[in-house]
Amino acid sequence: MAVPKSKISKSRRGMRRSHDRLDMNTYIEDAESGELRRPHHIDLKTGMYRGRQVLEPRDDI
Structure with a gap:
């Protein structure tokens, strides 16, 4: 069984x-x-990432 060799100080x-x-x-x-928005993530409002349209814009957000 694994047991510590010595006490770990606070x-x-x-x-x-x-x-x-x-x-x-x-x-x-x-x-x-x-x-x-989060860096390096898609903007869910517009669907854009790095200047390109990657998703259709969502209206419910």
């Missing part, structure tokens, strides 16, 4: 856990519509 445990937090999502303002 400081070392805390330093390991310091990277476990959740980060807030990043949003940018779209240059054409002014809506907020």
